[in-house]
Amino acid sequence: MSPPAILTDVLSRYTTTPALGPYPHVTLTFAQSLDAKIGRRNGSQLILSGKESMIMTHWMRTMHGAILIGIGTALNDNPQLNTRHLPPPPPGAAPYHLPRPVILDAHLRLPPTCKLLVNYKSGTGRRPWVICATVSDDPERTRRLKALENAGARVIQVSGLAADIMDEGVSTLPIPTILEALYxxxxxxxxxxxxxxxxxxxxxxxxxxxxxxxxxLIVTVAPTFVGEDGVGYGQELGKKTQGFEYVKAELIGRDMVVAMIATPAL
Ligand SMILES: NC(=O)c1ccc[n+]([C@@H]2O[C@H](COP(=O)([O-])OP(=O)(O)OC[C@H]3O[C@@H](n4cnc5c(N)ncnc54)[C@H](OP(=O)(O)O)[C@@H]3O)[C@@H](O)[C@H]2O)c1
Known part of the structure; x- marks a missing residue:
């Protein structure tokens, strides 16, 4: 019982060459359909990974210090971000490492009743860290911050929203600052x-x-089409996307898992 080769091939270098700072090593991972959709627009959760690649994702979780999602995913999917699909460890072996859940939530919209906090309180999950924009003396945000802290969350305030995409009302917290704080x-x-x-x-x-x-980059491609009510990620890429070099692909169950590593900027 050990992680699939595609994970050890790509991620073992995190152990052999530890991150020197100021940023941790970052693995970007998601499951997509053949038409490059990762979710459904109507708010229902879309499970794209088959059983075997879901287990692969849970192995991947054991290989990282933290697992990070956006508040959109936290609200839509109410995830647990644990390793429950793995077989039990052999008798006498240590329990699997559980990554620290981290949620990007500029406005503190995470419900104190979410599964991540309930699991933490019941001793079955690690304490979630919620990253938000500086709260200052806004009474409503201060109330939400206290409610989350009372529910068990560690709230980390970071200054400097990278951008307010006003037409969509989305606030983007600055990724390099967040990674520095995590490191x-x-x-x-x-x-x-x-x-x-x-x-x-x-x-x-x-x-x-x-x-x-x-x-x-570790992407699971599921043999299915979602269609026009699917949520894609391609529109966010623009022209600035970094190059990635192919490392390995492996058929896991019915899904193709593709692993790539970033190539240095020229
Ligand atoms: N297939 C997969 O592998 C997979 C995995 C996870 C999720 N999903 C799906 O993805 C969908 C959710 O995606 P989403 O785009 O709505 O939500 P998201 O990416 O999970 O979260 C986006 C929100 O996070 C906040 N945020 C703060 N800093 C940010 C930053 N630097 N960059 C981006 N967002 C930042 C913003 O919240 P504010 O709006 O409060 O400012 C933003 O609206 C759901 O359908 C879910 O099921 C699929």
């Missing part, structure tokens, strides 16, 4: 699990030297 808190590898906007932000985030902030 400073002892997180040396982060698995970014979506959703669409967060994937776009990570694809276009750069280090000061112009390199991709993403080190590895």
């Amino acid at each position: 400073a808190s002892g997180i040396h590898s982060v698995m970014v699990e979506g959703g669409a906007r967060v994937i776009g932000s990570f694809f276009s985030a750069k280090t000061p030297s112009g390199d991709s902030i993403v080190d590895s």
Whole structure:
């Protein structure tokens, strides 16, 4: 019982060459349909991964210090971000490592009743960290911050919204600042699990030297079409997307899993 070769091939370099800072190693991972959709627009959860590639994703979670999602995914899917699909560890072996859940939530919209917080309170999940924009003295945000802290969350405020995409009303927290804060808190590898906007932000985030902030890309392609009510991620990519070099592809169950690593900026 061990992670599939495609994961060890790509991710073992995180152990052999630990992140030196100021950023952790970053793996961007998601499941997509053949028409490049990762979710459904009407708010229902779309399960794209088959059983075997879902297990692969849970192995991947054991190989990272943190697992990061956007508030859109937290609200839509109410995920648990744990390793429940893995077989039980052999008798006497240590339990699987559980990654720290991290939620990008500029306005503190995460419900205190979400599964991540309920699991933490019941001792079956790690304490979620919620990253928000500076709260200042806004009474409503202060109330939400207290409610989340009372429910068990660690709330980390970061200054400097990277951009307010006004027509969509979306606030994007600055990815490099967030990663620096995670590294400073002892997180040396982060698995970014979506959703669409967060994937776009990570694809276009750069280090000061112009390199991709993403080190590895692991994409599960499910043999299905979602159609026009699907949520895609391609529109966020623009022209700035970093190059990625093919490492390996593996058929896992009925899904094709493709692994790539970032190539240095020219
Ligand atoms: N197939 C897969 O592998 C997979 C995985 C995860 C999720 N999904 C699907 O993805 C969909 C959700 O995607 P989504 O785009 O609506 O939500 P999302 O990417 O999960 O979250 C986006 C929200 O996060 C906040 N945010 C803060 N900083 C950000 C930053 N730097 N970049 C981007 N967002 C930032 C913003 O919240 P505010 O609006 O509050 O400003 C933004 O609206 C759901 O359908 C879900 O099922 C699919």
